[in-house]
Amino acid sequence: MEESEELDLPKSRSANERLHAMIPGGAHTYAKGDDQYPEHLAPVISHGRGAHVWDIDGNRYIEYGSGLRSVSLGHAHPRVNEAVRREIDRGSNFVRPSIVEVQAAERFLATVPTADMVKFAKNGSDVTTAAVRLARAVTGRRRVAICADHPFFSTDDWFIGTTPMPAGIPAATTDLTVSFPYGDLAATEALLTRYADDVACLILEPAAHSEPPPGYLQGLRDLADRHGCVLIFDEMITGLRWSEAGAQGLYGVVPDLSTFGKALGNGFAVSALAGRRELMEHGGLRHRGERVFLLSTTHGAETHCLAAAMAVQSTYVDEGISARLHTLGERLAAGVREAASSMGVGEHVLVRGRASNLVFATLDEHGQPSQQYRTLFLRQLLMGGVLAPSFVVSSALGDGDIERTVDVVAEACAVYRKAVDAGDPTPWMAGRPVKPVFRRLV
Structure with a gap:
């Protein structure tokens, strides 16, 4: 998606209003709140499969940090779902x-x-x-x-x-x-x-x-x-x-x-x-x-949740999932660092953490953490079809997903460079900045 293109989420915006009308904070976890996303770009999810999710506006995203790190095998994992279905039929x-x-x-x-x-x-x-x-x-x-x-x-x-x-x-x-x-x-x-x-x-x-x-x-x-x-x-x-x-x-x-x-x-x-x-x-x-x-x-x-846990643990052991998460994370981290460096923001867009649990930092022109630059970066990722409050991987990601993510990061870093040169990310934020989860006032 080119820089000039916009991501329009009318159904998600309407659903967010309905959420806030009935649910304090508009979500059941503060970290999922729409204040954590650029203004008017907080997609409401319809469904997910593997490493992808679809919002109710019909957009597909490569997803990271799935379920706040809980969905590490990917959405609707067949082995887990089969174990759950089997137990649900036996009473829960x-x-x-x-x-x-x-x-x-x-x-x-x-x-x-x-x-x-x-x-x-x-x-x-x-x-x-x-x-x-x-x-x-x-x-x-x-x-x-x-x-x-x-x-x-x-x-x-x-x-x-x-x-x-x-x-x-x-x-x-x-x-x-x-x-x-x-x-x-x-x-x-x-x-x-x-x-x-x-x-x-x-x-x-x-x-x-x-x-x-x-x-x-x-x-x-x-x-x-x-x-x-x-x-x-x-x-x-x-x-x-x-x-x-x-x-x-x-x-x-x-x-x-x-x-x-x-x-x-x-x-x-x-x-x-x-x-x-x-x-x-x-x-x-x-x-x-x-x-x-x-x-x-x-x-x-509840039997179906315990069945899910058993299936998850068996899958991890049988398929070497922990090692796969590390391999995927290493590939992603290397690609993001190279993309940031090539666009001249290698000292501003940082990837941190163990390969299986990557987060990113967005620093301003003075090298300080910035919610404004985070807003710019998240917005560009979303416009490129990447939903990434972090870079925490799931084992469902494929090589093509990683490559596409790195391409989108490169495009985002090109915009980031313009903001650093200007000394002001505001023109590329298109609204208020994202906010920390823990803060005293709304």
């Missing part, structure tokens, strides 16, 4: 556990052998909050230490109170959450010493946009043991994408508890809390201490 929820719960637990623990027990739920916040509750219960301590460099852990008060959107959360709750910087063992030890015998857990993503420094994760393991707190790995993103067994399987450091979701269900609602038996059993019936209300959800063990 009963008054007693289904045999599928046994099978799903066995499959999960075979895939993540560093854990002894697992409990399933529907979303990531369920299980991260359960992990925190369990840590507080077994240690008898109040404070939660979160990694300050990781953007999201839960919708619950213990985390949201620390964000720029703490409205409705008592300060007394927020005061019990403290933070430590990623990669800095000395600062973390100082925190644990400062709050001696009062920190219940350290919770972090074991890896994010950069590899953990050598010895860092093992150093955290040692600190947690020395100070008597619980080490929790949030593997919502790293689970399956880093390796079938997550970051703990790749880096060889075993946390006390870990949480999984996103890729686990390929879009179906399933998450998992896993960990050491002596901790997890506090939420069970085979111990002599005070009971912990760990997780108890009506829909946590």
Whole structure:
């Protein structure tokens, strides 16, 4: 699509108005809101297959970051869908556990052998909050230490109170959450010493946009043991994408508890809390201490979602999906970097992160992160048929998809160069800038 061409989305604009009239924020996840997209260019999706989605205006896009990183095998994956259909025909929820719960637990623990027990739920916040509750219960301590460099852990008060959107959360709750910087063992030890015998857990993503420094994760393991707190790995993103067994399987450091979701269900609602038996059993019936209300959800063990999780894990292992995601990501990253460099914006359009979990940064003429330039870049991608709030790949992408994406990125970078030369991206934004998810005011 040439620079002069416009993408017109009349049906999507109308649907967005209807969404906002009935749903606060116009979406069920803030990161999917139309404020995250250029003005009037927030497509409403009709359907998807593989690495492509179609909006209700009939436009097709190559999609990245599918389902906020959850649809890592591509939309409507036949092996997953077949497993789901089979279980739906057998009933989805009963008054007693289904045999599928046994099978799903066995499959999960075979895939993540560093854990002894697992409990399933529907979303990531369920299980991260359960992990925190369990840590507080077994240690008898109040404070939660979160990694300050990781953007999201839960919708619950213990985390949201620390964000720029703490409205409705008592300060007394927020005061019990403290933070430590990623990669800095000395600062973390100082925190644990400062709050001696009062920190219940350290919770972090074991890896994010950069590899953990050598010895860092093992150093955290040692600190947690020395100070008597619980080490929790949030593997919502790293689970399956880093390796079938997550970051703990790749880096060889075993946390006390870990949480999984996103890729686990390929879009179906399933998450998992896993960990050491002596901790997890506090939420069970085979111990002599005070009971912990760990997780108890009506829909946590819906059979079709557990069937999806089993099919996903089997597909990852049988087809080497983790390795394929890395290969695709490496090819995409190399192409985007070459395109940006060739258009003279290699220092402004940056690709970061592990190959299976790529994000991009948009810097202004002074080298500073810019929402205005992000708006310009997203707009050009959309006009070229690429829907990419990130460059997180799915295994359904083909060589042609990558090549087309790189071509569109090159076209976008040509426009980006004009804006940098002008020192002002406004003429190419065609509306207000996209906004950060976490902000105090609308």
